[in-house]
Amino acid sequence: MGLRDLLYGAYGRRLERSLDPAVLPRHVGIILDGNRRWAKAFGAPSSHGHRAGADKVVEVMGWCADEGIEIVTLYLLSTDNLNRSADELEPLIRIVEDAVARVAATGHWKVHPVGALDLLPEPSAARLRELADRTAGITSGVVNVAIGYGGRQEIAAAVRSLLREHAAKGTPMEALAEVLDVEHIADHLYTKGQPDPDLVIRTSGEQRLSGFLLWQSAHSEFFFTEVLWPDFRKVDFLRALRSYAARERRFGA
Numbered sequence: 001m002g003l004r005d006l007l008y009g010a011y012g013r014r015l016e017r018s019l020d021p022a023v024l025p026r027h028v029g030i031i032l033d034g035n036r037r038w039a040k041a042f043g044a045p046s047s048h049g050h051r052a053g054a055d056k057v058v059e060v061m062g063w064c065a066d067e068g069i070e071i072v073t074l075y076l077l078s079t080d081n082l083n084r085s086a087d088e089l090e091p092l093i094r095i096v097e098d099a100v101a102r103v104a105a106t107g108h109w110k111v112h113p114v115g116a117l118d119l120l121p122e123p124s125a126a127r128l129r130e131l132a133d134r135t136a137g138i139t140s141g142v143v144n145v146a147i148g149y150g151g152r153q154e155i156a157a158a159v160r161s162l163l164r165e166h167a168a169k170g171t172p173m174e175a176l177a178e179v180l181d182v183e184h185i186a187d188h189l190y191t192k193g194q195p196d197p198d199l200v201i202r203t204s205g206e207q208r209l210s211g212f213l214l215w216q217s218a219h220s221e222f223f224f225t226e227v228l229w230p231d232f233r234k235v236d237f238l239r240a241l242r243s244y245a246a247r248e249r250r251f252g253a
Contacts, residue, residue, distance in 0.1 A: 015238040019067070023245040025198030027071040028064065029220065031212050032057065034204030034228030047091045052230035054099035058106075061143065063237050065108045071142045071194055073114070075212045076100075079150035082119055093124050100145050104131045110138040114190035115149035116157070144191060151214030158188035158215075191216055199244045201237075203229045219251045 039049030117125040
């Protein structure tokens with residue numbers, strides 16, 4: 001271990017000691033971006049970056065467990081990602097599946113897939129459902145794995161579900177229009193029953209949501225870092241938590 005690693009380790013331990021558990025976020029969303037750029041910097045294929053990113057997912061979920069984060073939502077594969085070439089998409093989906101399986105194997109996280117699983121190859125969708133079933137009894141933490149996910153698509157799906165529910169009850173559309181409010185839609189989102197994310201972290205320097213939890217992040221705090229996802233260190237994670245803890249949340253006020 002070099003001097004730089006020793007210094008970062010000491011700095012990280014000091015950061016961790018300074019955090020007050022009472023003001024840490026319950027729910028953290030992570031847009032894990034930069035795998036392909038990381039691989040390109042090494043002259044390696046994209047799959048090399050995706051594998052490094054999968055290893056980082058497992059590592060970061062350990063940090064979240066250590067800090068007592070109750071819910072984590074990982075943006076692993078968007079609906080836009082599904083338009084990539086088969087040569088890149090097929091190994092990417094397998095890498096994502098493996099990362100989720102490794103997180104499930106820790107025994108700490110209940111796996112909750114969020115997204116349009118019907119857009120995925122059926123074996124992949126079946127494996128994700130199996131991981132969700134296998135971890136259903138875990139109460140220590142929840143990981144929402146956003147795969148085949150798009151925020152606009154989620155809201156549209158929630159509205160369709162709401163309309164079908166009331167159609168089955170025979171509710172006239174005029175009556176529904178009179179009483180419809182935000183909670184009705186929230187009850188049909190993929191994350192129904194969960195608190196909205198307190199903190200959303202995005203790596204790679206991009207400062208946009210890219211369709212991530214558009215509804216749920218209305219009052220979230222955001223932390224953007226230039227670090228590419230495979231290079232994301234625990235000290236970067238702790239800095240995000242420190243930044244969140246130092247803010248005065250106004251919830252839109």
